[in-house]
Amino acid sequence: MPKIISPAVEFGSLLNQVKQITPEIFTPDGKFQNLMEGQWQQPGTPREFTSPIDGTQLAAMPMLNREQALQAVQFAKKESAAWAATDLDERRHKVQECLNQLRPHVELVGKLLMWEIGKTYKLGFTDIDRAIEGVQWYVDNIEEMLGSRTPLGLVSNIASWNYPHSVLLHAVLVQALCGNSVIAKTPTDGGFISLSFAFAIARRCGLPVTLVSGPGGELSDVLVKNEAVDCLSFVGGRYNGRNIADALSQEHKRYMLEMEGVNTYGIWNYSDWQSLADQLKKGYDYGKQRCTAYVRFVVQRNLFPQFLETYWEAVKSLKVGNPTLVDNPDDKLPELAFGPVINKTQAEDLDRLYENALKTGATPIFEGKLDESLFLPGQDMSAYRAPRALVNLPRQSELYFKEPFGPIDSIVLVDRVEELVGEMNISNGALVGALASDDEKWAQRTAKEVRAFKMGVNKLRSRGDREEVFGGLGESWKGAFVGGKLLVEAVTEGAPAQPVLGNYPEATLLPEKI
Secondary structure, eight states, X not given: OOOEEOGGGOHHHHHHHHHHHOGGGXXXXXXXXXXXXXXXXXXXXEEEEEOTTTOOEEEEEEEOOHHHHHHHHHHHXXXXXXXXXXOHHHHHHHHHHHHHHHGGGHHHHHHHHHHHHOOOHHHHHHHHHHHHHHHHHHHHHHHHHHTTOEEOSEEEEEOOSSOIIIIIIHHHHHHHHTTOEEEEEOOTTXXXXXXXXXXXXXXXXXXXXXXXXXXXXXXXXXXXXOTTOOEEEEESXXXXXXXXXXXXXXXXXXXXXXXXXOOEEEEOSOOOHXXXXXXXXXXXXXXXXXXXXXXXXXXXXXXXXXXXXXXXXXXXXXXXXXXXXXXSTXXXXXXXXXXXXXXXXXXXXXXXXXXXXXXXXXXXXXXXXXXXGGSOTTOOOTTOOOOEEEESOOTTSGGGGSOOSSSEEEEEEESSHHHHHHHHTTTSOXXXXXXXXXXXXXXXXXXXXXXXXXXXXXXXXXXXXXXXXXXXXXXXXXXEOBSTHHHHHHTEEOOTXXXXXXXXXXXXXXXXXX
């Protein structure tokens, strides 16, 4: 018998729940709207949005033009003064009420994220759960972190689609807790349905939040450079990030720009292969569509046979398929390593990078195959790609200096420690890195030579949450660092003698402990 879509995650049913709980986000004929000028309005120009799961159309994004977005920005700025003057206890009460109202709906949001951005249910649930519990930590600790600091005004948020809640919603709620009014752009590639749901609840609770959709090219000037914007939080690629950094350095406004980099895992004098196998499997969460995914392994040449055997067995065991399917209506959702990448276009770009690597001389060592039994018969599978890996990636390959943002690994073999460090620093800065070695003291010492903000020794390093700070070195991050008290400091103003730690054109100001 062929598999069926689990009734528990059937999209029509999920959308009906959204309409029942937050009817204000829809027009009378069921179109999504933007949250601007304090209310849901402006369906804009509808843009068809299809699911990476099976290519079905889910809804239409309400795309605004530049003039409409400017209207939203100007109103959001006007809200900032009254909100900044609101007592901290009242701000904390309203953010707490928002969290209390979101908690009963974590399952709904997790299931929506399956259809919107192709997450497994476990990862979708984790995204919203981490957002809520992370903001709860700030609510519980804000008084000490904030002290006498004052809000900046209006904070603008442009973020990628991969973590719409644990990154974007989390940042928005903390920014508001600190006394700022907030505007956010929905990621064009996915997440607008569940974000609209969450922002509707936030607005009901009295938080000064605005949510707009629109093409990045048309809205970016308004959301980045407009004089009404006092601070920008950006998560995205290096090309756009560099352009934004150049523009903002001249505007003299606060910014936090998280950009891509090649996160590397170095292996030297190592023998705990079972531990590495577990890390390799864990590293494939969400098909490596994460800013902290490890996509380059730099391996001591004489360890390559053991590495290859470990890698092959670990990655071969990963299941890739449609995360909504079950055999029977009452069955639990499947335990998959990951589902689709974000869309067909991204899948085709991964193919292009892989083919370019082969043409320039790389050697394939693993090419996974999709198991058709993990899909519906005849369903659109254009956004699915199995893991692939290459060795001897040449420098003329585009992939050599680029994060693929998908399930392609590259392995570089080295003979000297100097080579190892050089290859791990190939992208001039990264968010995370790791070194595996039986000599832990050597690894701790050598880790200091790698230009990654966070380094793991014999383990993966993640973004972290709550009190953990987060940032990047080199070209992977520009502006103020975030996480823990640094997120509060990034969106507030302190005494003139209190510098905001971060990576700036003139200097990098690092926290004592990372």
